[in-house]
Amino acid sequence: MAHDVRGLLSPSLAELAPGDEGAVITSVGTYALAVPLPQTLSDATAQLTAWTVPVVEIRTADGRVGTGISGVHCGAELLTQVIDNYYAPALLGASSEDILGTWKRLYWLPTHWIGRAGPVHMALSMVDIALWDLAAQRAGLPLWRLLGGAAGPIETYNTDGGWLNLSVAELTRDLGSLVDRGWQRVKVKVGKANWREDAARVRAARQAVGSDITLMCDANQRWDFSTANRMLPVLAEVGMDWFEEPVHADDITAHRRLQAARPVDIAAGESLYSYQAFANFLAARALRVIQVDVTRVGGVTEWMQVAQHAAAEGLRVVPHAGDMMQVHQHLAGTFLSETTPLLEFIPWTQDAFVHRSVVVDGYAERPQAPGASTAIAPAARSRWQIKGIGATVSAQGPTP
Numbered sequence: 001m002a003h004d005v006r007g008l009l010s011p012s013l014a015e016l017a018p019g020d021e022g023a024v025i026t027s028v029g030t031y032a033l034a035v036p037l038p039q040t041l042s043d044a045t046a047q048l049t050a051w052t053v054p055v056v057e058i059r060t061a062d063g064r065v066g067t068g069i070s071g072v073h074c075g076a077e078l079l080t081q082v083i084d085n086y087y088a089p090a091l092l093g094a095s096s097e098d099i100l101g102t103w104k105r106l107y108w109l110p111t112h113w114i115g116r117a118g119p120v121h122m123a124l125s126m127v128d129i130a131l132w133d134l135a136a137q138r139a140g141l142p143l144w145r146l147l148g149g150a151a152g153p154i155e156t157y158n159t160d161g162g163w164l165n166l167s168v169a170e171l172t173r174d175l176g177s178l179v180d181r182g183w184q185r186v187k188v189k190v191g192k193a194n195w196r197e198d199a200a201r202v203r204a205a206r207q208a209v210g211s212d213i214t215l216m217c218d219a220n221q222r223w224d225f226s227t228a229n230r231m232l233p234v235l236a237e238v239g240m241d242w243f244e245e246p247v248h249a250d251d252i253t254a255h256r257r258l259q260a261a262r263p264v265d266i267a268a269g270e271s272l273y274s275y276q277a278f279a280n281f282l283a284a285r286a287l288r289v290i291q292v293d294v295t296r297v298g299g300v301t302e303w304m305q306v307a308q309h310a311a312a313e314g315l316r317v318v319p320h321a322g323d324m325m326q327v328h329q330h331l332a333g334t335f336l337s338e339t340t341p342l343l344e345f346i347p348w349t350q351d352a353f354v355h356r357s358v359v360v361d362g363y364a365e366r367p368q369a370p371g372a373s374t375a376i377a378p379a380a381r382s383r384w385q386i387k388g389i390g391a392t393v394s395a396q397g398p399t400p
Helices: 076-091 099-107 119-139 168-180 195-209 225-237 252-260 275-283 299-312 378-384
Strands: 025-042 047-060 065-069 154-158 185-189 214-218 242-244 265-268 342-345 392-394 397-399
Touching: 025 076, 025 378, 047 076, 047 119, 065 119, 076 099, 076 119, 076 392, 099 119, 099 299, 119 299, 168 185, 168 195, 185 195, 195 214, 195 225, 225 242, 225 252, 252 265, 252 275, 275 299
Parallel strands: 154 185, 154 342, 185 214, 214 242, 242 265
Antiparallel strands: 025 047, 025 392, 047 065, 392 397
16 A cells, blocks of 8 residues: 655656756556576575566656566565555656655655665665666666766676586586687685585686686574684685675674784675665775675666765775676776776576676676667567566556
8 A cells, every 4th residue: 555655855747947847757567577597596595596676667748667676586566566565656747857865765765774784775776776667768878878877888707607506517617618709707606514614615616617717605693703814825825706695794803803913805795784784884995896786786877876975985886797798788887996897696586677788708788778678578578477466656646
């Protein structure tokens, strides 16, 4: 059931600037797709048979549709319910061009007290992405160009060959295949119950790809400080570029102590949901690789704030691919930095979108179509939409 949570800062139609009539939000619709994976894959915390893509579509009076997306293992209905019941009533009749004002207004709804992270904040991200998609469409530009990004292709690293459920033989075969297809950077999952198995895996991975390929690893928060600290010499031995989410995502002290050991850069960010959380990690000098995810923080608006702060500190900004790269291919390289832009590539949801990502020899081509590359292909919705999730809210009220 929708709630009247418009808030004091919501402009009325009469308050919109002249010429804004076409940008008025007339309806907000949500749904979710379960895109099946070619095979079951596992990291240290989850086993996946599909990747779920929650979707919001924001329609404006001029007939445009802005699409916002997220990416989750489960709980897509939690994100869509936040939008249907709380955000949509606060969006109807407002201007889609007031992106920052809308962000602040939604953030400080009563939902703020039950979710400054997790589904509530991820739902805000979906709305924010949709508004930026609309802004880029209205400008007739791809989002990266609207944000002032450089036109060149962006190097990617591939995560899709290093899953934890693969045997060592399968791991080395898949990593070798990625290198043969042009990737110079690949990532391996770690986090076995016995850290010695992980030591053997990363040594085998290094032997398989050779000394010239950049190798990263990701423990998905599986280890405590002692185990992670024990693995650091092994990771240094194999020339590991970074060590991702070695311990619990909120443990700033453990991250700081591991980073102070210095042999390997510590990476994290996919489980941090706000600019303030990132600022605390940066102030503690706990990370060198900032993996801010546009679907976890509050969309493009907050992502840019985190990225600019981290880049000003001389840190690498390498987004986590909760969006499967669709939005991040626009965001990488849109802020001043001394480091080369880099993206995580996972190909699971390419068939879900009207505009697929284009990666050649490990480099992502900049999209050329206006918008944020988030529009869902009608055939994908027909095939993969999850029944019973989502609604459409308009001035006439919600409909399933």
